[in-house]
Amino acid sequence: MSDMFCFQCEQTVGGKACTGKKGTCGKMADTSNLQDEMTGALVALARAAEGKTLSKEVVHIMMEGMFTAITNVNFNDPVLQELIKRIDTLTASLGGDTAAYPMGDIWGGDEDIRSLKSLILLGLRGMGAYAYHAWVLGYSDDLVNEFFFTGMRAIGSGMDASELLPLVLKTGEVNLKCMELLDTANTSSYGDPVPVEVPLAIEKGPFIVVSGHDLFDLHALLKQTEGKGINIYTHGEMLPAHGYPKLKAFKHLKGNFGTAWQNQQKEFLDMPGAVLFTTNCLMPPKDNYKDRI
Ligand code: SF4
Structure with a gap:
């Protein structure tokens, strides 16, 4: 098992990074490394999709990949391996190169570039969860969908700090748009929330x-x-x-x-x-x- 690098959440060791064989959340190094490979495969998919109309299938797998890599979602290596295969199949169907972008180049590279690219990537992952939840309720937004691909191409690019910083700000802006989308999806489906008392007692029965x-x-x-x-x-x-x-x-x-x-x-x-x-x-x-x- 190769060592891992993950610093995507507040539980990260020493406020710096989970490295070694296991993260604070219980994620093993193999799982973390598969998440990196899957993320690199999404960069390849974003590159292959550039200039093309995004199909529902391509948008959906981008959200799925983002969502699955956030903290405490998925510790299942076979599921990640199968997801990588599905991403590669779509990349190939768009005529792209399926070689996964090596995320280790970011983790071990210049610290400013690492920080800026991580802000974009982790923003996109959180947005993936929101967008996915809206999607299952039948709500989607083209601006949000397209930004996943713009952002992932930036992750795999050689952009410098002055080019990445506006994209970091844009990630925040599109995240707000995505939260609005999920709010619309939830309230349109289940009504506007009202204050309510919630019992804490557990009744008899299954x-x-x-x-x-x-x-x-x-x-x-x-x-x-x-x-x-x-x-x-x-x-x-x-x-x-x-x-x-x-x-x-x-x-x-x-x-x-x-x-x-x-x-x-x-x-x-x-x-x-x-x-x-x-x-x-x-x-x-x-x-x-x-x-x-
Ligand atoms: S997601 Fe898990 S491995 Fe990553 S920083 Fe958080 S606790 Fe560490």
Whole structure:
């Protein structure tokens, strides 16, 4: 196993970087290196797509790749390997070179360029999660979609600091646009959130706990379990879901279980229910409860 380099979140070791064999979040070096390879493959896809009309398939895989590499989303190496193959297939279908851009050149390169490119990349990854959540609800924005590709070409470019800085600012601007898109998707689908009291008591009977931010997944689960005697509880960042009128209308959305996402490895021990993880709230599951995820 080669060593890793990752400094994308606030848990990073010493406020500098997770290096060596394992990150603070539990991500192993092999997984981190596959995420780098996948990111390099997305640079190749962005290059191949330059000047062409972006198909839904190409936009979707770009969002998927961005989303999958953020903290606490995916620790599954075979899934990453399969994603790299799908990206390469699309790059080849556009007539591009499938050689992945070597992300190590950025991690080990000039510190100013590394910082500016990382601001763009990590901004795009966060935006990928928002855009993906809006996409599953049927909402998309061409400006947001196109900027993923502009940004990834910049990651793989030889641009200097004066050229990268305006793109960093643009990343922030497009992120706001993307948050607006997700807000429209959520409120159009489930109504404008209202203040609500959320019970913390767990009632008798079978139940499923849902974490993350994906309202589409929560809604699908609520429909699937309606009238079946199974209660649903939110966990961590899913708590605000109770405010959306079309979600709180489900009587079996009973309340909130436990506390914040980072307490899951304690709170799910011996919990007599199943867990649906969505978005970026997954920590490496303990043996005690991993067969109930
Ligand atoms: S995502 Fe994981 S490996 Fe990367 S900086 Fe955060 S804690 Fe470290």
